[in-house]
Amino acid sequence: MLLIRLQSIIEQSFVVAADLGKKWQGIVAMISVIDMGLGNLGSVIQAFQRVGCNVLITNSSIAVSSASAIVLPGVGAFGDGMKMLRKMHLISPLSEHVAAGKPLLGICLGMQLLARSSDEHGYHEGLGFIPGIVERLKSTGPDCRVPNIGWSDVIVHRKNSWLYKNSTEESIYYFAHSYFLRCDDANDVVATIDYGGAPITAAVERGNLLGVQFHPEKSLDAGLQVLAAFVNYVHYSAREVA
Secondary structure, eight states: OHHHHHHHTTTOOHHHHHHHHHHTTTTTOOOOEEOSEEESSSHHHHHHHHTTOOOOEOHHHHHHHHSSSSEEEOOHHHHHHHHHHHTTTOOOHHHHHHTTOOEEEEEEEEHHTTTTEEESSSEEEEEESSSEEEOOOOOTTTTSSEEEEEEEEEEETTSSGGGGGGGSSSOEEEHHHHEEEEESSSGGEEEEEEEOOOOOOOOETTEEEESSSSOOSHHHHHHHHHHHHHHHHHHHHHHHHO
């Protein structure tokens, strides 16, 4: 059944992504992807290119400060991610970016870093943009392996969110994680997966902050639609500012 559904997703066309250039013609928005040195950014860059968006890879505080929108991808440990952001002097530019109301998308570890703190390998403070803590997944049986790696059905709770304005009924995405974000405010949770009978955060949205626990760049057309929706939001925000 899973293979059949995956094949169905592969066969979908990129109708949403194809019209982005025409829809936002004349609106200039620069999206910067932060390179923390934690993960291969190649697939992320290619995914954005496939939805008609060229992005800037950077670890420069100047580029972050001038960006219209930020993408913060990453894999690995929470503490390592925060260490790299501090080392690159990006904490203040990111905070100023968010305070200015400009879009920020966190992917996998990047979403977790938006939280207040994490207990991964000890206590670590996060960026504190989204009220909540990052906790380890708890295995409750053979169907709840840690880490959670593979395809999972995502249940969308806020279909009016920017991330899911362009989504289809197919909502299966690729995950690879051992920790998850537990939000203080349930309204920040856009989508979840069922993990041993308990809802686990799959996507968040709080004002101009967006995040996904899954890897959209590895999630075929469903993932590309999420990235296209983010690009759509970025151009909308740039138009509102212009």
